[in-house]
Amino acid sequence: MPRPEIEASRIAKLAAINIAVAFAVVAIKYAAYYVSGSVALFSDAVESIVNVMTAVAAFAAVRISAKPADDDHPFGHHKAEFLAAMFEGAMIAVAAVLILIKAHDAFVSGVTLEQSTLGIGLNIVATIVNGTWAWLLIQRGRLWRSPALVADGQHLFTDVITSVGVVIGLILAVITGWHVLDPLIAALVALNILWMGYRIATQSMSRLLDQAASPEIAAQICEIIAGNGHGALQAHDIRTRQAGRALFIEFHLVVPGTMSVEEAHEICDRLEHSIENAIKGSQVVIHVEPEHKAKPDDSGAVPI
Incomplete structure (x- = not known):
């Protein structure tokens, strides 16, 4: 089998595994939110739901991009991966809006944290899984020249940073008793991922417009x-x-x-x-x- 086909097969397999990992992480994060009632943990779980959707999009994109050139597409289907990255940016924006709505409701009605220690512990486990997987996606995506895998890995890495901030903020909220920090953290998470979605979308748009090599x-x-x-x-x-x-x-x-x-x-x-x-x-x-x-x-x- 020629080397490009081997590479495309590896990318497709990693993209398929990525979907399973995304489902596992969202399940852990939702459990963290469910046991604690934390809006901040809810925001983290919503972002992970977006991860599932974008993982599916990335898988579809790498399958399409691996197709050989044909009469209708004489230069191949490579740009499909950039479309997946554009979709990821759009989904991140939708997630940010949902989180902001939830944070607003929490500010108005108030928040009571329950079993916060268990929720924080579950979120830490999910963060470790996400961090390890993000590193692998970026490393392999760059090695195999897959924009979809790199974009997904960068998104997950930002999710890791967000999760660390959420955990630190929740620990402070529990220690100080200032539960208002919970929806505030959620709002900051939403603004952060909104900025990340904008960056991913603009970078992908530039490449769709035939960006030159570095x-x-x-x-x-x-x-x-x-x-x-x-x-x-x-x-x-x-x-x-x-x-x-x-x-x-x-x-x-x-x-x-x-x-x-x-x-x-x-x-x-x-x-x-x-x-x-x-x-x-x-x-x-x-x-x-x-x-x-x-x-x-x-x-x-x-x-x-």
Whole structure:
């Protein structure tokens, strides 16, 4: 089985496990809320319900993105993962509104905490599970170039930070007897995840609009061209666009006017092979031009 298919299979399996983990965490957090009556723990549980929905969306996205190119989608289905991240941002916003409504009701009617120690203990267990899983999703998502897994991992990591804040706030509420801290913490949680949803949505939108590769990747591409393009004169108009796990790279390669088509083709093959081996998921398109098409050095062209 080719390496891309193995990678896609691994991503799909991890996304499927992610759904099971999300269900387990939401069950623990809801139990924490149920035994304590804490609005802050309710807010944490609601965010975890969103985690379940986004885990399902991420699973669907990685399955769709793994489909090969076809007549209707000649560049593949890679951008499906960015759509999942957009959906995640929207669901986070919905969760924030639900939490704010619950917090408002608690401010008006008041809150009485019951079995708060048990509730806090259950929430700590859920937080440890979430933290470990978030680290794994981010690490594997970056390794396998999966925006959906990385976005889900970052969301979970923010959820971990939120849960830590909730636990600390509840401990203070129990110690001091200021139960009004409970809905206040819930409101702060809602504002925090609302900001997180905005960031996830805007980053995904930027990538849906063909965001260029990072400056580090762009510099790497130039180095590879300069080091493996011997026989050519210059490369210019280097452009990149990120689409899920795929990175599309195109540039113009200037060769001597007397060079044969076969010789120019050999240089292109060498450059394509070098770039695609060094940058996983890259797909290279090269346009060959005669030497009178060369551009000035100050234009950003790469001399060879």
